[in-house]
Amino acid sequence: MSRQQTEHAVVLGASMAGLLAARVLADRYPRVTVLDRDHLVPDPASPRRGVPQGAHIHALLARGQQALEELIPGLTEELIGRGAPAGDLLGDSRWFVGGHRFRRARSGVPVLCASRPLLEDTVRARVSAMSGVDVVARTEVVGFETAGDGLRVTGVRVRREGRAGDEPVPADLVVDATGRGSRTPRWLGAMGLPVPEEERVTIGLGYATRTYRARPGAIGSDLGIIPAPYPPLGRGGGLAVIEGDRWIVTLAGVLGDHPPADAAGFEAFARSLPVPDLHDAIAGAEPLDDPVPFRFPASVRRRYERLARFPDRLLVLGDAFCSFNPVYGQGMTVAALEALALRRHLRARPPRPRAFHRHVARIVDAPWDMVVGGDLAFPGVQGRRTAKIRLVDAYLGRLQAAAADDAEVAVAFVRVAGLVDGPGALLHPRIALRVARHARRGRAAGTPGGTDAPGPRRPIRPTGSTGGAHP
Ligand SMILES: Cc1cc2nc3c(=O)[nH]c(=O)nc-3n(C[C@H](O)[C@H](O)[C@H](O)COP(=O)(O)OP(=O)(O)OC[C@H]3O[C@@H](n4cnc5c(N)ncnc54)[C@H](O)[C@@H]3O)c2cc1C
Numbered sequence: 291m292s293r294q295q296t297e298h299a300v301v302l303g304a305s306m307a308g309l310l311a312a313r314v315l316a317d318r319y320p321r322v323t324v325l326d327r328d329h330l331v332p333d334p335a336s337p338r339r340g341v342p343q344g345a346h347i348h349a350l351l352a353r354g355q356q357a358l359e360e361l362i363p364g365l366t367e368e369l370i371g372r373g374a375p376a377g378d379l380l381g382d383s384r385w386f387v388g389g390h391r392f393r394r395a396r397s398g399v400p401v402l403c404a405s406r407p408l409l410e411d412t413v414r415a416r417v418s419a420m421s422g423v424d425v426v427a428r429t430e431v432v433g434f435e436t437a438g439d440g441l442r443v444t445g446v447r448v449r450r451e452g453r454a455g456d457e458p459v460p461a462d463l464v465v466d467a468t469g470r471g472s473r474t475p476r477w478l479g480a481m482g483l484p485v486p487e488e489e490r491v492t493i494g495l496g497y498a499t500r501t502y503r504a505r506p507g508a509i510g511s512d513l514g515i516i517p518a519p520y521p522p523l524g525r526g527g528g529l530a531v532i533e534g535d536r537w538i539v540t541l542a543g544v545l546g547d548h549p550p551a552d553a554a555g556f557e558a559f560a561r562s563l564p565v566p567d568l569h570d571a572i573a574g575a576e577p578l579d580d581p582v583p584f585r586f587p588a589s590v591r592r593r594y595e596r597l598a599r600f601p602d603r604l605l606v607l608g609d610a611f612c613s614f615n616p617v618y619g620q621g622m623t624v625a626a627l628e629a630l631a632l633r634r635h636l637r638a639r640p641p642r643p644r645a646f647h648r649h650v651a652r653i654v655d656a657p658w659d660m661v662v663g664g665d666l667a668f669p670g671v672q673g674r675r676t677a678k679i680r681l682v683d684a685y686l687g688r689l690q691a692a693a694a695d696d697a698e699v700a701v702a703f704v705r706v707a708g709l710v711d712g713p714g715a716l717l718h719p720r721i722a723l724r725v726a727r728h729a730r731r732g733r734a735a736g737t738p739g740g741t742d743a744p745g746p747r748r749p750i751r752p753t754g755s756t757g758g759a760h761p
Contacts, residue, residue: 307608308467354623373533395697472610496548
Protein backbone atom coordinates (compact mmCIF):
# COMPACT_ATOMS: atom_id res chain seq x y z
CA MET A 291 0.00 0.00 0.00
CA SER A 292 1.44 3.42 -0.92
CA ARG A 293 1.93 6.08 1.71
CA GLN A 294 -0.83 8.18 0.15
CA GLN A 295 -3.29 5.34 0.63
CA THR A 296 -2.64 5.20 4.37
CA GLU A 297 -2.38 8.91 5.14
CA HIS A 298 -4.25 9.88 8.24
CA ALA A 299 -5.64 13.30 9.19
CA VAL A 300 -6.70 13.89 12.79
CA VAL A 301 -9.12 16.66 13.72
CA LEU A 302 -9.33 17.81 17.33
CA GLY A 303 -12.92 18.76 18.22
CA ALA A 304 -16.14 17.45 16.67
CA SER A 305 -18.10 20.67 16.75
CA MET A 306 -18.95 22.77 13.69
CA ALA A 307 -15.40 23.78 12.74
CA GLY A 308 -13.98 20.29 13.29
CA LEU A 309 -16.76 18.50 11.41
CA LEU A 310 -16.53 20.86 8.44
CA ALA A 311 -12.75 20.49 8.34
CA ALA A 312 -13.21 16.70 8.39
CA ARG A 313 -15.66 17.05 5.53
CA VAL A 314 -13.01 18.52 3.23
CA LEU A 315 -10.16 16.38 4.56
CA ALA A 316 -12.13 13.27 3.65
CA ASP A 317 -11.78 14.18 -0.03
CA ARG A 318 -8.00 14.06 0.26
CA TYR A 319 -7.08 11.72 3.10
CA PRO A 320 -8.16 8.07 3.10
CA ARG A 321 -8.49 8.16 6.90
CA VAL A 322 -9.86 11.05 8.92
CA THR A 323 -10.36 10.72 12.65
CA VAL A 324 -12.26 13.38 14.58
CA LEU A 325 -11.59 13.28 18.33
CA ASP A 326 -13.82 14.90 20.92
CA ARG A 327 -13.72 14.65 24.68
CA ASP A 328 -17.48 15.06 24.92
CA HIS A 329 -20.24 12.47 24.84
CA LEU A 330 -21.67 13.28 21.45
CA VAL A 331 -25.31 12.99 22.44
CA PRO A 332 -27.38 11.78 19.53
CA ASP A 333 -30.47 13.64 20.79
CA PRO A 334 -30.75 16.70 18.56
CA ALA A 335 -33.07 18.46 20.99
CA SER A 336 -30.50 18.78 23.75
CA PRO A 337 -27.30 20.78 23.76
CA ARG A 338 -24.21 18.84 24.78
CA ARG A 339 -21.76 19.63 27.54
CA GLY A 340 -18.77 20.39 25.31
CA VAL A 341 -20.77 23.02 23.39
CA PRO A 342 -22.68 24.85 26.13
CA GLN A 343 -23.46 27.68 23.71
CA GLY A 344 -25.73 25.19 21.96
CA ALA A 345 -28.52 26.09 24.37
CA HIS A 346 -28.60 29.63 22.94
CA ILE A 347 -29.93 31.14 19.77
CA HIS A 348 -27.61 30.32 16.86
CA ALA A 349 -28.14 32.41 13.77
CA LEU A 350 -26.81 30.81 10.63
CA LEU A 351 -25.82 33.77 8.48
CA ALA A 352 -26.78 33.70 4.83
CA ARG A 353 -23.17 33.28 3.70
CA GLY A 354 -22.81 30.42 6.15
CA GLN A 355 -25.86 28.69 4.76
CA GLN A 356 -24.40 29.04 1.26
CA ALA A 357 -21.01 27.70 2.37
CA LEU A 358 -22.56 24.78 4.26
CA GLU A 359 -24.57 23.88 1.20
CA GLU A 360 -21.40 23.98 -0.89
CA LEU A 361 -19.70 21.66 1.59
CA ILE A 362 -22.66 19.37 2.21
CA PRO A 363 -25.08 19.55 -0.72
CA GLY A 364 -28.69 19.07 0.28
CA LEU A 365 -28.12 20.10 3.90
CA THR A 366 -30.63 22.95 3.74
CA GLU A 367 -33.38 20.68 2.46
CA GLU A 368 -32.52 18.11 5.09
CA LEU A 369 -32.77 20.70 7.87
CA ILE A 370 -36.08 21.94 6.49
CA GLY A 371 -37.22 18.31 6.37
CA ARG A 372 -36.32 18.02 10.05
CA GLY A 373 -38.54 21.00 10.86
CA ALA A 374 -36.26 24.04 10.55
CA PRO A 375 -38.28 26.98 9.19
CA ALA A 376 -36.84 28.90 6.25
CA GLY A 377 -37.68 32.30 4.79
CA ASP A 378 -36.36 35.70 3.80
CA LEU A 379 -33.90 37.41 6.11
CA LEU A 380 -35.53 40.84 5.98
CA GLY A 381 -38.98 39.97 4.69
CA ASP A 382 -39.72 37.46 7.44
CA SER A 383 -37.96 39.04 10.42
CA ARG A 384 -38.27 42.19 12.46
CA TRP A 385 -34.94 43.98 12.64
CA PHE A 386 -34.22 46.69 15.21
CA VAL A 387 -30.71 47.98 14.85
CA GLY A 388 -29.04 51.02 16.37
CA GLY A 389 -32.41 52.21 17.61
CA HIS A 390 -34.26 51.85 14.31
CA ARG A 391 -36.94 49.49 13.14
CA PHE A 392 -35.84 48.50 9.67
CA ARG A 393 -38.17 48.76 6.74
CA ARG A 394 -39.41 45.34 5.80
CA ALA A 395 -38.80 44.09 2.27
CA ARG A 396 -38.02 40.90 0.39
CA SER A 397 -34.24 40.85 0.34
CA GLY A 398 -33.64 37.65 -1.58
CA VAL A 399 -31.30 36.68 1.28
CA PRO A 400 -32.33 33.37 2.83
CA VAL A 401 -32.68 32.63 6.52
CA LEU A 402 -32.82 29.16 8.02
CA CYS A 403 -33.82 28.84 11.68
CA ALA A 404 -32.46 25.64 13.19
CA SER A 405 -31.46 25.11 16.79
CA ARG A 406 -27.74 24.64 17.21
CA PRO A 407 -28.10 20.99 18.34
CA LEU A 408 -30.19 20.14 15.26
CA LEU A 409 -27.71 21.82 12.94
CA GLU A 410 -24.71 20.12 14.50
CA ASP A 411 -26.45 16.75 14.68
CA THR A 412 -27.36 16.91 10.98
CA VAL A 413 -23.85 17.98 9.95
CA ARG A 414 -22.30 15.29 12.16
CA ALA A 415 -24.51 12.58 10.67
CA ARG A 416 -23.56 13.59 7.12
CA VAL A 417 -19.83 13.87 7.83
CA SER A 418 -19.71 10.63 9.87
CA ALA A 419 -21.30 8.80 6.94
CA MET A 420 -18.43 9.76 4.62
CA SER A 421 -16.05 7.01 3.66
CA GLY A 422 -12.93 6.97 5.86
CA VAL A 423 -14.30 9.34 8.52
CA ASP A 424 -14.40 8.18 12.11
CA VAL A 425 -15.86 10.47 14.79
CA VAL A 426 -14.60 9.32 18.17
CA ALA A 427 -16.23 10.62 21.37
CA ARG A 428 -14.99 10.60 24.99
CA THR A 429 -11.41 11.05 23.90
CA GLU A 430 -9.55 14.05 25.22
CA VAL A 431 -6.48 15.33 23.41
CA VAL A 432 -3.79 16.15 25.95
CA GLY A 433 -0.82 17.13 23.79
CA PHE A 434 1.04 16.84 20.52
CA GLU A 435 3.50 14.18 19.42
CA THR A 436 6.37 15.88 17.62
CA ALA A 437 9.64 15.33 15.82
CA GLY A 438 12.50 17.58 14.75
CA ASP A 439 12.68 19.77 17.88
CA GLY A 440 8.94 20.29 17.83
CA LEU A 441 8.96 21.61 14.29
CA ARG A 442 6.85 18.77 12.93
CA VAL A 443 3.70 17.42 14.53
CA THR A 444 3.45 13.67 14.08
CA GLY A 445 0.25 13.02 16.00
CA VAL A 446 -1.47 13.67 19.32
CA ARG A 447 -1.66 12.07 22.72
CA VAL A 448 -5.13 11.17 23.93
CA ARG A 449 -6.82 10.10 27.12
CA ARG A 450 -9.84 7.88 26.55
CA GLU A 451 -12.66 7.92 29.06
CA GLY A 452 -12.56 4.89 31.34
CA ARG A 453 -8.96 3.99 30.43
CA ALA A 454 -5.84 4.73 32.46
CA GLY A 455 -2.97 6.74 30.98
CA ASP A 456 -2.38 8.44 27.65
CA GLU A 457 -1.85 6.87 24.27
CA PRO A 458 -0.49 8.20 20.99
CA VAL A 459 -2.54 8.66 17.83
CA PRO A 460 -0.16 9.07 14.88
CA ALA A 461 -1.20 11.52 12.16
CA ASP A 462 0.12 13.00 8.94
CA LEU A 463 -1.88 16.15 9.59
CA VAL A 464 -3.45 17.54 12.78
CA VAL A 465 -6.18 20.19 12.71
CA ASP A 466 -7.01 21.96 15.97
CA ALA A 467 -10.72 22.83 16.14
CA THR A 468 -11.09 22.65 19.92
CA GLY A 469 -12.71 26.06 20.21
CA ARG A 470 -11.80 29.12 22.22
CA GLY A 471 -10.31 27.05 25.05
CA SER A 472 -7.77 25.51 22.63
CA ARG A 473 -4.56 24.50 24.39
CA THR A 474 -2.38 24.85 21.30
CA PRO A 475 -0.81 28.14 22.53
CA ARG A 476 0.13 26.47 25.81
CA TRP A 477 1.50 23.36 24.07
CA LEU A 478 3.54 25.49 21.66
CA GLY A 479 5.01 27.37 24.62
CA ALA A 480 5.88 24.12 26.38
CA MET A 481 7.67 22.99 23.20
CA GLY A 482 9.80 26.16 23.31
CA LEU A 483 8.05 27.66 20.28
CA PRO A 484 6.57 31.16 20.01
CA VAL A 485 2.93 31.52 21.00
CA PRO A 486 0.46 33.63 18.99
CA GLU A 487 -0.30 37.17 20.10
CA GLU A 488 -3.85 37.50 21.37
CA GLU A 489 -6.13 40.45 20.67
CA ARG A 490 -9.10 40.82 22.99
CA VAL A 491 -12.12 43.07 23.02
CA THR A 492 -13.77 42.78 26.40
CA ILE A 493 -17.54 43.15 26.11
CA GLY A 494 -18.71 41.48 29.34
CA LEU A 495 -21.69 39.93 27.56
CA GLY A 496 -24.31 37.86 29.33
CA TYR A 497 -26.98 35.70 27.70
CA ALA A 498 -30.03 34.00 29.13
CA THR A 499 -32.13 31.72 26.95
CA ARG A 500 -35.46 30.03 27.25
CA THR A 501 -37.55 28.03 24.81
CA TYR A 502 -41.31 28.34 24.46
CA ARG A 503 -44.04 26.52 22.65
CA ALA A 504 -44.77 28.74 19.63
CA ARG A 505 -48.02 30.66 20.03
CA PRO A 506 -49.74 30.35 16.65
CA GLY A 507 -50.39 33.77 15.16
CA ALA A 508 -48.70 35.69 18.00
CA ILE A 509 -45.95 37.00 15.72
CA GLY A 510 -47.80 36.58 12.45
CA SER A 511 -45.76 34.65 9.91
CA ASP A 512 -42.48 36.09 11.16
CA LEU A 513 -39.53 33.82 11.81
CA GLY A 514 -37.52 36.18 13.93
CA ILE A 515 -37.44 39.28 16.11
CA ILE A 516 -34.01 40.83 16.40
CA PRO A 517 -33.61 43.77 18.78
CA ALA A 518 -29.81 44.15 18.61
CA PRO A 519 -28.16 45.71 21.67
CA TYR A 520 -26.99 49.26 21.09
CA PRO A 521 -25.37 51.92 23.22
CA PRO A 522 -25.69 53.16 25.82
CA LEU A 523 -28.23 50.65 27.25
CA GLY A 524 -26.72 47.59 25.56
CA ARG A 525 -29.70 45.34 26.12
CA GLY A 526 -31.05 43.25 23.30
CA GLY A 527 -32.00 39.75 22.30
CA GLY A 528 -33.50 37.56 19.68
CA LEU A 529 -36.47 35.34 19.11
CA ALA A 530 -36.32 32.67 16.44
CA VAL A 531 -38.89 30.13 15.40
CA ILE A 532 -37.13 26.75 15.41
CA GLU A 533 -37.96 23.12 14.70
CA GLY A 534 -40.56 21.44 16.85
CA ASP A 535 -42.92 24.47 16.74
CA ARG A 536 -40.81 26.19 19.33
CA TRP A 537 -39.44 29.65 19.89
CA ILE A 538 -35.94 30.10 21.19
CA VAL A 539 -35.59 33.41 23.02
CA THR A 540 -32.19 34.74 24.00
CA LEU A 541 -31.79 37.94 26.02
CA ALA A 542 -28.43 39.71 26.03
CA GLY A 543 -26.77 42.48 28.00
CA VAL A 544 -23.27 43.92 27.81
CA LEU A 545 -20.73 45.20 30.31
CA GLY A 546 -22.10 43.20 33.20
CA ASP A 547 -25.75 44.16 32.73
CA HIS A 548 -26.80 40.54 32.32
CA PRO A 549 -30.28 39.08 31.95
CA PRO A 550 -31.31 37.13 35.05
CA ALA A 551 -31.79 33.39 34.83
CA ASP A 552 -34.93 33.24 36.98
CA ALA A 553 -38.33 33.34 35.32
CA ALA A 554 -39.47 36.66 36.79
CA GLY A 555 -36.14 38.39 36.14
CA PHE A 556 -36.06 37.04 32.57
CA GLU A 557 -39.52 38.40 31.89
CA ALA A 558 -38.66 41.79 33.43
CA PHE A 559 -35.48 42.05 31.35
CA ALA A 560 -37.48 41.26 28.19
CA ARG A 561 -39.90 44.02 29.18
CA SER A 562 -37.03 46.49 29.56
CA LEU A 563 -35.92 46.16 25.93
CA PRO A 564 -36.34 49.29 23.82
CA VAL A 565 -39.00 47.59 21.67
CA PRO A 566 -41.99 45.69 23.04
CA ASP A 567 -42.18 43.03 20.31
CA LEU A 568 -40.16 40.34 22.01
CA HIS A 569 -41.82 40.76 25.39
CA ASP A 570 -45.27 40.89 23.81
CA ALA A 571 -44.54 37.63 22.03
CA ILE A 572 -43.49 35.70 25.14
CA ALA A 573 -46.14 37.16 27.43
CA GLY A 574 -48.61 34.33 27.81
CA ALA A 575 -46.44 31.84 25.92
CA GLU A 576 -45.77 28.47 27.53
CA PRO A 577 -42.11 28.09 28.58
CA LEU A 578 -40.65 24.66 27.93
CA ASP A 579 -37.65 25.04 30.22
CA ASP A 580 -35.96 27.36 32.70
CA PRO A 581 -33.73 30.19 31.49
CA VAL A 582 -30.13 29.08 30.88
CA PRO A 583 -27.36 31.67 31.44
CA PHE A 584 -24.09 32.08 29.55
CA ARG A 585 -21.20 34.51 30.08
CA PHE A 586 -18.99 35.65 27.23
CA PRO A 587 -16.26 37.94 28.55
CA ALA A 588 -14.37 38.89 25.40
CA SER A 589 -13.82 38.32 21.71
CA VAL A 590 -10.39 36.75 21.20
CA ARG A 591 -8.30 36.70 18.03
CA ARG A 592 -5.08 34.68 17.95
CA ARG A 593 -2.50 35.81 15.43
CA TYR A 594 -1.21 32.43 14.23
CA GLU A 595 -0.50 33.92 10.81
CA ARG A 596 2.20 36.13 12.33
CA LEU A 597 4.27 33.35 13.89
CA ALA A 598 7.74 33.06 12.44
CA ARG A 599 8.15 29.49 13.72
CA PHE A 600 5.29 27.02 13.78
CA PRO A 601 5.25 23.24 13.44
CA ASP A 602 4.60 21.62 10.09
CA ARG A 603 1.50 19.45 9.74
CA LEU A 604 -0.53 21.43 12.26
CA LEU A 605 -3.37 23.80 11.40
CA VAL A 606 -5.70 25.83 13.62
CA LEU A 607 -9.20 27.02 12.72
CA GLY A 608 -12.64 27.88 14.08
CA ASP A 609 -13.03 29.50 17.48
CA ALA A 610 -9.52 28.30 18.36
CA PHE A 611 -8.30 30.86 15.84
CA CYS A 612 -10.85 33.59 16.53
CA SER A 613 -13.87 33.69 18.80
CA PHE A 614 -16.31 36.52 18.09
CA ASN A 615 -18.87 38.29 20.26
CA PRO A 616 -21.80 35.94 19.49
CA VAL A 617 -24.33 38.76 19.12
CA TYR A 618 -23.11 39.10 15.53
CA GLY A 619 -23.78 35.41 14.80
CA GLN A 620 -20.61 34.88 12.79
CA GLY A 621 -18.75 31.89 14.28
CA MET A 622 -20.32 29.04 12.32
CA THR A 623 -20.20 30.97 9.06
CA VAL A 624 -16.53 31.75 9.52
CA ALA A 625 -15.88 28.07 10.35
CA ALA A 626 -17.60 27.05 7.09
CA LEU A 627 -15.59 29.59 5.08
CA GLU A 628 -12.40 28.32 6.69
CA ALA A 629 -13.30 24.76 5.68
CA LEU A 630 -13.69 25.96 2.08
CA ALA A 631 -10.29 27.62 2.37
CA LEU A 632 -8.82 24.39 3.75
CA ARG A 633 -10.12 22.57 0.69
CA ARG A 634 -7.98 24.84 -1.48
CA HIS A 635 -4.90 24.43 0.69
CA LEU A 636 -5.17 20.66 0.56
CA ARG A 637 -4.06 20.79 -3.05
CA ALA A 638 -0.60 20.82 -1.47
CA ARG A 639 -0.11 17.86 0.80
CA PRO A 640 0.69 18.41 3.56
CA PRO A 641 -0.76 21.93 3.44
CA ARG A 642 1.52 24.77 4.50
CA PRO A 643 0.43 26.15 7.88
CA ARG A 644 1.67 29.68 7.26
CA ALA A 645 -0.20 30.07 3.97
CA PHE A 646 -3.32 28.52 5.47
CA HIS A 647 -3.26 30.70 8.59
CA ARG A 648 -2.80 33.81 6.44
CA HIS A 649 -5.84 32.80 4.44
CA VAL A 650 -7.85 32.23 7.63
CA ALA A 651 -6.73 35.64 8.91
CA ARG A 652 -8.10 37.24 5.74
CA ILE A 653 -11.43 35.47 6.27
CA VAL A 654 -11.52 36.69 9.86
CA ASP A 655 -10.59 40.31 9.06
CA ALA A 656 -14.01 41.68 8.04
CA PRO A 657 -16.12 39.97 10.73
CA TRP A 658 -13.52 40.87 13.34
CA ASP A 659 -13.60 44.53 12.28
CA MET A 660 -17.39 44.47 12.61
CA VAL A 661 -17.10 43.19 16.16
CA VAL A 662 -14.38 45.65 17.13
CA GLY A 663 -16.18 48.62 15.56
CA GLY A 664 -19.55 47.61 16.99
CA ASP A 665 -18.32 46.88 20.49
CA LEU A 666 -16.22 50.03 20.72
CA ALA A 667 -19.41 52.01 20.15
CA PHE A 668 -20.15 51.21 23.80
CA PRO A 669 -18.30 53.86 25.80
CA GLY A 670 -17.45 51.33 28.54
CA VAL A 671 -15.56 49.01 26.18
CA GLN A 672 -11.78 49.48 26.30
CA GLY A 673 -9.87 49.84 23.05
CA ARG A 674 -8.40 52.29 20.58
CA ARG A 675 -11.07 54.27 18.79
CA THR A 676 -9.25 55.18 15.62
CA ALA A 677 -10.50 57.95 13.35
CA LYS A 678 -11.65 55.24 10.91
CA ILE A 679 -13.70 53.50 13.58
CA ARG A 680 -15.33 56.77 14.64
CA LEU A 681 -16.12 57.72 11.05
CA VAL A 682 -17.58 54.31 10.22
CA ASP A 683 -19.59 54.41 13.41
CA ALA A 684 -21.08 57.80 12.59
CA TYR A 685 -21.89 56.70 9.05
CA LEU A 686 -23.52 53.48 10.26
CA GLY A 687 -25.72 55.47 12.61
CA ARG A 688 -27.04 57.45 9.65
CA LEU A 689 -27.32 54.32 7.51
CA GLN A 690 -29.36 52.50 10.15
CA ALA A 691 -31.67 55.50 10.45
CA ALA A 692 -32.10 55.47 6.66
CA ALA A 693 -32.83 51.71 6.74
CA ALA A 694 -35.97 52.50 8.72
CA ASP A 695 -37.46 54.16 5.63
CA ASP A 696 -35.48 52.88 2.70
CA ALA A 697 -35.75 49.20 1.82
CA GLU A 698 -32.71 49.31 -0.45
CA VAL A 699 -30.54 50.52 2.40
CA ALA A 700 -32.03 47.92 4.76
CA VAL A 701 -31.30 45.15 2.24
CA ALA A 702 -27.71 46.38 1.80
CA PHE A 703 -27.28 46.26 5.57
CA VAL A 704 -28.64 42.74 6.07
CA ARG A 705 -26.51 41.44 3.18
CA VAL A 706 -23.40 42.77 4.90
CA ALA A 707 -24.52 41.56 8.34
CA GLY A 708 -25.13 38.15 6.72
CA LEU A 709 -21.53 38.23 5.33
CA VAL A 710 -22.94 37.89 1.81
CA ASP A 711 -21.29 41.20 0.85
CA GLY A 712 -18.20 42.82 2.31
CA PRO A 713 -18.57 45.98 4.42
CA GLY A 714 -17.51 48.06 1.39
CA ALA A 715 -20.97 47.45 -0.09
CA LEU A 716 -22.39 49.92 2.43
CA LEU A 717 -20.17 52.63 0.97
CA HIS A 718 -21.30 52.00 -2.58
CA PRO A 719 -22.19 55.41 -4.09
CA ARG A 720 -25.80 54.33 -4.59
CA ILE A 721 -26.21 53.48 -0.91
CA ALA A 722 -24.15 56.43 0.34
CA LEU A 723 -26.34 58.78 -1.72
CA ARG A 724 -29.55 57.32 -0.26
CA VAL A 725 -28.12 57.63 3.25
CA ALA A 726 -27.12 61.25 2.64
CA ARG A 727 -30.54 62.07 1.15
CA HIS A 728 -32.27 60.55 4.12
CA ALA A 729 -30.11 62.46 6.59
CA ARG A 730 -30.85 65.73 4.69
CA ARG A 731 -34.58 65.05 4.77
CA GLY A 732 -34.34 64.27 8.47
CA ARG A 733 -32.50 67.52 9.16
CA ALA A 734 -35.02 69.49 7.13
CA ALA A 735 -37.82 67.91 9.16
CA GLY A 736 -35.92 68.61 12.38
CA THR A 737 -35.47 64.91 13.16
CA PRO A 738 -32.36 62.74 12.96
CA GLY A 739 -33.94 60.63 10.22
CA GLY A 740 -36.43 57.82 10.32
CA THR A 741 -38.41 59.32 13.15
CA ASP A 742 -41.30 60.18 10.88
CA ALA A 743 -41.73 56.58 9.82
CA PRO A 744 -45.36 55.56 10.02
CA GLY A 745 -47.04 52.54 11.58
CA PRO A 746 -45.01 49.48 12.45
CA ARG A 747 -41.74 51.16 11.54
CA ARG A 748 -41.87 53.16 14.74
CA PRO A 749 -38.34 54.31 15.62
CA ILE A 750 -37.05 53.16 18.95
CA ARG A 751 -34.78 55.99 19.83
CA PRO A 752 -32.79 58.36 17.69
CA THR A 753 -29.09 57.60 17.93
CA GLY A 754 -25.93 58.11 15.98
CA SER A 755 -24.27 55.12 17.60
CA THR A 756 -24.35 51.50 16.66
CA GLY A 757 -24.69 48.20 18.40
CA GLY A 758 -24.51 44.44 17.90
CA ALA A 759 -25.66 42.82 14.66
CA HIS A 760 -24.20 45.68 12.70
CA PRO A 761 -21.39 45.64 10.17
C1 LIG B 1 -23.28 32.04 23.55
C2 LIG B 1 -22.83 31.82 22.13
C3 LIG B 1 -23.71 32.03 21.08
C4 LIG B 1 -23.29 31.86 19.77
N1 LIG B 1 -24.13 32.18 18.77
C5 LIG B 1 -23.73 32.00 17.49
C6 LIG B 1 -24.60 32.32 16.42
O1 LIG B 1 -25.71 32.85 16.60
N2 LIG B 1 -24.18 32.05 15.15
C7 LIG B 1 -22.93 31.54 14.91
O2 LIG B 1 -22.57 31.32 13.74
N3 LIG B 1 -22.08 31.27 15.90
C8 LIG B 1 -22.44 31.48 17.18
N4 LIG B 1 -21.58 31.20 18.19
C9 LIG B 1 -20.24 30.67 17.85
C10 LIG B 1 -20.31 29.19 17.48
O3 LIG B 1 -20.90 28.44 18.52
C11 LIG B 1 -18.91 28.68 17.14
O4 LIG B 1 -18.25 29.60 16.33
C12 LIG B 1 -18.98 27.35 16.42
O5 LIG B 1 -19.44 26.35 17.27
C13 LIG B 1 -17.62 26.90 15.89
O6 LIG B 1 -16.79 26.69 16.97
P1 LIG B 1 -15.70 25.54 17.01
O7 LIG B 1 -16.18 24.32 16.34
O8 LIG B 1 -14.43 26.13 16.57
O9 LIG B 1 -15.56 25.29 18.59
P2 LIG B 1 -16.64 24.79 19.63
O10 LIG B 1 -17.99 24.87 19.09
O11 LIG B 1 -16.35 25.50 20.91
O12 LIG B 1 -16.29 23.26 19.81
C14 LIG B 1 -15.07 22.79 20.33
C15 LIG B 1 -15.15 21.26 20.41
O13 LIG B 1 -13.89 20.76 20.82
C16 LIG B 1 -14.05 19.81 21.85
N5 LIG B 1 -12.81 19.85 22.67
C17 LIG B 1 -12.33 20.91 23.35
N6 LIG B 1 -11.15 20.60 23.90
C18 LIG B 1 -10.88 19.31 23.56
C19 LIG B 1 -9.79 18.42 23.81
N7 LIG B 1 -8.72 18.80 24.53
N8 LIG B 1 -9.85 17.17 23.31
C20 LIG B 1 -10.92 16.76 22.56
N9 LIG B 1 -11.98 17.57 22.29
C21 LIG B 1 -11.94 18.83 22.77
C22 LIG B 1 -15.31 20.25 22.59
O14 LIG B 1 -15.92 19.18 23.28
C23 LIG B 1 -16.16 20.76 21.42
O15 LIG B 1 -16.91 19.72 20.84
C24 LIG B 1 -21.96 31.40 19.51
C25 LIG B 1 -21.08 31.19 20.55
C26 LIG B 1 -21.49 31.43 21.85
C27 LIG B 1 -20.50 31.25 22.97
